[in-house]
Amino acid sequence: MATPTPAAPTPTRTASAVPPTGPGMPSFARDPQTVLDAFASAIEARDWKAVRAYWGDRGNRSGLDEAAFAARWSVLEAPEVTVGDGTQEGAAGSLYYTAPVTIRDGERELAGEVTLRRANDVPGATTEQLRWHIESATLAP
Template sequence: MMKAIVAAATISLCVTGCESAPDERQPDRGASVGADATASASPKPPSLDPPDTENDASTLTNALSPEAAKGEQGARAVLAVWTQALENRNFARAWEQFHNPPAARDAYVAWWQRYRTLDVTVEDARVEGAAGSLYYAAPTTITGTTTSGEPFRLEGQVILRRVNDVPGATAAQLRWHIDSAVLKEA
């Protein structure tokens, strides 16, 4: 299991893929993280940590054999970076583990800044395939306190995806990335 620290109020979170139709592996989406989701955010804590280049997903994945990087170990490497980034309040680094437009990063970062402490637990999952893609849906729990000192608990799944070696796929599509983080108050 992986650990991280975050403070939060009870919320629903859908980081990416909210506009796409859910399939049988993906739960219903929560509220989208964007300008509307950050309107009621608490004051910002101190500045974000600098990127941790020694532990980014590409470094961890490159240390694996090509076959291992395509499987559960590759997915877990991305989750390890995301978890560590949240624990360290490096929300920009956490955002980099998603396959999203850079323009949405600021809303994602602002959304997480409402939390003072985060404790992230990610359970192991299995790689499953569907429609030319591989998915890794990891049960996730995040607890901690908000910037106002209130305790919180979020539960749900972090779903990673990569294209399953489909001809014509780009290098970015062939890498594991977080497709969505559906976390709801518990």
């Protein structure tokens, strides 16, 4: 009698569990530089809903509601964003990634740092905790 073949492991995430992406949504990439590049693209597209969503807690950690955030950032008329190489470090179950970011808008230039954070693949962490999100930023219009 043949030994039965063990069943393939059941995936822990399904397609429906993966957060949607697109206009108004942040990137859920696992690479922090990719996330910052997508954040920069959202700024250049003037997609203020998506830009706000890069902050933790689905944008609430930006400290502004959607309308106030859009009003503050919409002063940028034709932003061009440059993201420099960042550095990553870990601490107490979290990963941090800090990179320099420059926004040029005509004659105006804003320069600062953006720090992303995510949970370090801790069992039981939610999708929101596992996504790279802005923990702090020293630049704002």
